[in-house]
Amino acid sequence: MEKVEQQNQNISKEDRKGLYKTIFSRRDVHTQFLDTAIPDEVLSRILYAAHYAPSAGFMQPWDFLLIRNSETRQKVHAAFAQAHAEAATMFSGEKQNARSNFKLKGILDCALNICVTCDTTRTSSVVFNRHPANTMDTSSSICTIQNLWLAARAEGLGVGWVSIIDEETLKEILEIPDHVIPVGYLCVGYVSHFLKKPELENDGWLPRLDIRNLISFDRWHGQPERSEAGILQQLKQDADFPAAAQEGE
Numbered sequence: 001m002e003k004v005e006q007q008n009q010n011i012s013k014e015d016r017k018g019l020y021k022t023i024f025s026r027r028d029v030h031t032q033f034l035d036t037a038i039p040d041e042v043l044s045r046i047l048y049a050a051h052y053a054p055s056a057g058f059m060q061p062w063d064f065l066l067i068r069n070s071e072t073r074q075k076v077h078a079a080f081a082q083a084h085a086e087a088a089t090m091f092s093g094e095k096q097n098a099r100s101n102f103k104l105k106g107i108l109d110c111a112l113n114i115c116v117t118c119d120t121t122r123t124s125s126v127v128f129n130r131h132p133a134n135t136m137d138t139s140s141s142i143c144t145i146q147n148l149w150l151a152a153r154a155e156g157l158g159v160g161w162v163s164i165i166d167e168e169t170l171k172e173i174l175e176i177p178d179h180v181i182p183v184g185y186l187c188v189g190y191v192s193h194f195l196k197k198p199e200l201e202n203d204g205w206l207p208r209l210d211i212r213n214l215i216s217f218d219r220w221h222g223q224p225e226r227s228e229a230g231i232l233q234q235l236k237q238d239a240d241f242p243a244a245a246q247e248g249e
């Protein structure tokens with residue numbers, strides 16, 4: 001097999017800084033969209049970044065439905081609003097329901113909606129790395145969404161993920177066939193600003209968890225040997241890293 005070495009394999013310090021800045025300043029956006037079109041050359045770069053995501057067995061199960069048509073968006077918005085109304089009982093009171101309805105406006109306000117799907121039949125049923133009982137195909141489509149989300153942020157575009165909807169209704173509106181799963185419905189567009197922290201964190205919905213409480217050693221909730229404890233110390237010491245990296249420091 002032909003083995004092609006990559007010419008410049010080093011990621012420079014500046015490149016690394018840009019990557020971390022993008023990761024830590026990415027936000028889920030629903031309310032700050034501007035009425036500015038996305039140039040095709042920008043969209044093209046983002047779609048390429050998405051398409052170069054990892055996938056189990058290299059199955060690349062994704063498709064990207066680019067939705068600009070306002071009639072289609074109205075239908076999708078109505079379906080989401082209905083699903084949100086039905087889910088309202090799960091939330092604590094009217095405030096949350098009003099808030100989520102407000103956020104749904106992003107479907108209509110942003111420059112572009114993208115539905116990312118997973119074609120469960122894209123490759124033969126026996127695929128390297130794929131076990132029938134797992135969800136490697138949908139996991140792969142989720143990887144593509146993360147790539148898209150980060151590339152969009154690097155291009156100065158906001159992305160908002162809207163997930164509460166009746167899947168069958170969405171499939172009907174977008175004429176998605178049975179064997180294809182809509183994995184993510186995304187609002188994409190230029191925004192007036194990016195918040196520093198997740199909206200749900202700002203609103204006191206949930207705090208960001210301390211990463212040190214999410215790390216165990218050699219088994220579930222296993223405690224570190226003395227020689228392994230250094231990483232916990234380091235994480236404590238680096239607690240300001242995300243905020244500094246967000247500022248590009």
Ligand SMILES: Cc1cc2nc3c(=O)[nH]c(=O)nc-3n(C[C@H](O)[C@H](O)[C@H](O)COP(=O)(O)O)c2cc1C
Pocket residue numbers: 026027028029030103161162163164197198199200201
């Ligand atoms: C699978 C998935 C589904 C989501 N669904 C919704 C949604 O339906 N409505 C919404 O407002 N945000 C949704 N979000 C965004 C999250 O609320 C957001 O990522 C989280 O609060 C952290 O904020 P950040 O993305 O700005 O860091 C979703 C995110 C993911 C990964």
